[in-house]
Amino acid sequence: xxxxxxxxxxxxxxxxxxxxxxxxxxxxxxxxxxxxxxxxxxxxxxxxxxxxxxxxxxxxxxxxxxxxxxxxxxxxxxxxxxxxxxxxxxxxxxxxxxxxxxxxxxxxxxxxxxxxxxxxxxxxxxxxxxxxxxxxxxxxxxxxxxxxxxxxxxxxxxxxxxxxxxxxxxxxxxxxxxxxxxxxxxxxxxxxxxxxxxxxxxxxxxxxxxxxxxxxxxxxxxxxxxxxxxxxxxxxxxxxxxxxxxxxxxxxxxxxxxxxxxxxxxxxxxxxxxxxxxx
Amino acid sequence: xxxxxxxxxxxxxxxxxxxxxxxxxxxxxxxxxxxxxxxxxxxxxxxxxxxxxxxxxxxxxxxxxxxxxxxxxxxxxxxxxxxxxxxxxxxxxxxxxxxxxxxxxxxxxxxxxxxxxxxxxxxxxxxxxxxxxxxxxxxxxxxxxxxxxxxxxxxxxxxxxxxxxxxxxxxxxxxxxxxxxxxxxxxxxxxxxxxxxxxxxxxxxxxxxxxxxxxxxxxxxxxxxxxxxxxxxxxxxxxxxxxxxxxxxxxxxxxxxxxxxxxxxxxxxxxxxxxxxxxxxxxxxxxxxxxxxxxxxxxxxxxxxxxxxxxx
Numbered sequence: 001x002x003x004x005x006x007x008x009x010x011x012x013x014x015x016x017x018x019x020x021x022x023x024x025x026x027x028x029x030x031x032x033x034x035x036x037x038x039x040x041x042x043x044x045x046x047x048x049x050x051x052x053x054x055x056x057x058x059x060x061x062x063x064x065x066x067x068x069x070x071x072x073x074x075x076x077x078x079x080x081x082x083x084x085x086x087x088x089x090x091x092x093x094x095x096x097x098x099x100x101x102x103x104x105x106x107x108x109x110x111x112x113x114x115x116x117x118x119x120x121x122x123x124x125x126x127x128x129x130x131x132x133x134x135x136x137x138x139x140x141x142x143x144x145x146x147x148x149x150x151x152x153x154x155x156x157x158x159x160x161x162x163x164x165x166x167x168x169x170x171x172x173x174x175x176x177x178x179x180x181x182x183x184x185x186x187x188x189x190x191x192x193x194x195x196x197x198x199x200x201x202x203x204x205x206x207x208x209x210x211x212x213x214x215x216x217x218x219x220x221x222x223x224x225x226x227x228x229x230x231x232x233x234x235x236x237x238x239x240x241x242x243x244x245x246x247x248x249x250x251x252x253x254x255x256x257x258x259x260x261x262x263x264x265x266x267x268x269x270x271x272x273x274x275x276x277x278x279x
Numbered sequence: 280x281x282x283x284x285x286x287x288x289x290x291x292x293x294x295x296x297x298x299x300x301x302x303x304x305x306x307x308x309x310x311x312x313x314x315x316x317x318x319x320x321x322x323x324x325x326x327x328x329x330x331x332x333x334x335x336x337x338x339x340x341x342x343x344x345x346x347x348x349x350x351x352x353x354x355x356x357x358x359x360x361x362x363x364x365x366x367x368x369x370x371x372x373x374x375x376x377x378x379x380x381x382x383x384x385x386x387x388x389x390x391x392x393x394x395x396x397x398x399x400x401x402x403x404x405x406x407x408x409x410x411x412x413x414x415x416x417x418x419x420x421x422x423x424x425x426x427x428x429x430x431x432x433x434x435x436x437x438x439x440x441x442x443x444x445x446x447x448x449x450x451x452x453x454x455x456x457x458x459x460x461x462x463x464x465x466x467x468x469x470x471x472x473x474x475x476x477x478x479x480x481x482x483x484x485x486x487x488x489x490x491x492x493x494x495x496x497x498x499x500x501x502x503x504x505x506x507x508x509x510x511x512x513x514x515x516x517x518x519x520x521x522x523x524x525x526x527x528x529x530x531x532x533x534x535x536x537x538x539x540x541x542x543x544x545x546x547x548x549x550x551x552x553x554x555x556x557x558x559x560x561x562x563x564x565x566x567x568x569x570x571x572x573x574x575x576x577x578x579x580x581x582x583x584x585x586x587x588x589x590x591x
Contacts (some may be wrong), residue, residue: 001310004551047549056343056496056524060547078290089340098521106550142508177322201520240547246323246349247338261331261352266307 002242003028005126006046007105009097010070010079010128015161020095023070023081029107030069030077035115035137036233036270038063039080039107040241043097061106062090063238063265065132065210080105083132083161095150104265109241111136113208113231115144120204124171125192125219127211128159133233135165137208142169149174151192153215157182171271189218198224209233209273220244220273228275236264251277280564281571282557284318284538286516287439287464289401291318291373291487291539294572295529295556298520298543299324299351299377299403299443304363305370311550315371318539322359324379324405327389329355339476339485344495344522345544346474348488351379351408356389360396368398375401377443378432379415380407386418387431394436397582402438404428407470408492419445419470429461439464441518444509446498447473451505452512459513467518467541468509469502477557495544496522503535510536510577526550536577561591 007024014020029039041060053079064082071077087096097103113133116122119132122141124134134150141148149172154160156179166173174191192207201204210233223230239245242265249261250268252275259262259277262268282293296319302308314320325453339346354362359376364377367374376393380386386404406419406428418424425442432440442458444451446469455466473494476485484490498532502521509517519537523529523546532540545552564572 004549042548047552047555056339059343059345059495059544060340104549237338239338239347239552242303242311242550244303244550245338245347245547246303246332246352247335247347249332249335249337249352251334259331 002107002109004047004104004106005029006102007098009101009103010099011099012103013090014095014142016159018086018095019083019159019161021067021081021083022094022097023079024103024105026105026107027077027079029105029208030071030080033069033080033108033136034112035134035140036065036110036112037108038065038110038241038269039082039105040109040238041082041094041106042104043093046102058089058093060239061104061241063235063241065233065269066108066136067132068135083129085129106241107251110265111267113233113270115140116146116206117144118146120206121232122146123151123192123195125150125163125188125209125211125215126219127153127188127205127215128155129210130209130233131161133210134208135162138166138169138171142171148172149195151176151188153177153188153211155179187215189215192219193222196222196228199226201227206231207247207273216273217278220276220278224274229246231270232273232276233269234264234271234276235269236263241265253277280561281573282560282578284573286401286441286518288560289439293318293557294533296321296375296518296539296555297546298541299405301543301546304359304367305372305374306363306366308564309366309370309551312553314367317372317553319373319375319400320367321403321541322363322377322586323353324351324377324408325354325356325359326354326379327353327385327387329353329358334487336486337488338491339497341476341493342497342576344493344497346476346486346491347471348486348491350488353379356392360392364396364398364538373400374398374552375403375441377403377405379405380428383385383431386428387435390461392434394438399422399438402436402440403467404432404433404440404442405433407443416445419454420448422453424587425454425457426461429458429463433462441465441467443470444468445470446505452508455513455517459515463469463515465516465518465538466509466513467520469498469505470523472498472501479499495524496524498522499528503531505538506532507535507579523555526556526563529560530563530575533572533575534577534579536579538573538576
């Protein structure tokens, strides 16, 4: 069951002119969230006790994957962080958030990734801010000794973040940039395709993907081409995060063969890549 | 302190209802809200058949509001009765079902099915959705259409019949009167205001349906005015809504003439809003020495034109 926390801003680390990591004090959410789940954050404050919906502009909360689960040295949960990119009104406010501010944070929400066990390998495919759900997934995989690889694409080398974090978890990194300034020049789909082609059919692998929808569609198609399972974390414009508004729907192929809109907040955000009707 | 209000033959334990289209089928919120603590839950709009609705994107944020064009995605009335109603009953929710139709016969048939089901407390007739081409709004934008739908449904059910009115007409009060003449037990208003948002970089609309319905605090003063106008015109109860975000907003609607209120968009922002709204109403009653919340309905004081205007 999700809870709503008036979360203190612990820290806000800029990573670039657009990207940042915002740490929020929300121990109860941290303790109960699973990799792939998300929170809904009100970028302009907390909700007042008289039932006020807080500041009305921007009005709605915005969804964010839980990026890190923050713990004290003794293991006690402190809170969570989000990896955010400045795009709209709410993300601009979050980029400028400072310690001392409090933000309403609702979560954990949504269906998490389904885990995978050795001998299967885990291949994570991230595009840009789609790196977000993979920090906690990589920790979980590492804790269970699952061999993992991160295919990580960004516009430039300056926008490839947290590489050491993943290296310390023994995650193999396959990096691509659109401008060729780091890693392989191009999109992350190309090395994924080559690796899948080279992988022995009897060596199981689970593909996890998060990023722009075009990248997710391409990843799901490649996974299908090689007969590999694939879980994608989708992001659709979301209103409430709890299934109330029916805004965040995505078409999937139903058991009857027809197209059905499912709410990505309840049925997802993690969905089987081969069920989504990508076009 | 008495928070109860009466809508036709129905007594609600308090004036707060979750608005249609903003609360799923109610069951989605059963873990975060005690459904029995609400005056009522208004289901998402239901046709006879299932509908998939419009493609995403379906919403866009606007100043102090949002635009939506969901397209009445829904599971159809029969699946609602089979799959959702039992849980709503088990949770002791007071259930208002929002009824849609593309034809007069469909409104009648959906209403008949709901009247035969156990656990439905009232029918809200959706004659005001701005986001679908066929049905609904064609009745809600015509006085005779409003009268015809209400009187046809009236004949097949003993449940309270409550048409939900659109604000996208010149004179909402005349539609409230047509509903009253058709035999409505109450009217609810307002549905959303037809609106549009364009991305100036791409010159494309920001939602797939091109236009959608505006809701949220941005529309509240217009909605309050419309409730006030309807209160002058009809005797049946009014269920007011439009941008309510706190207890003061709810009370404002009641003072304007609403017997009960619905909260929609604010529930997206704060799903835990319900006990806060009730606390805020009790606090207001305490401060004003009110024993019954129903005593404030329609008590706006417009007589003192010559007195000095003092803002509170």
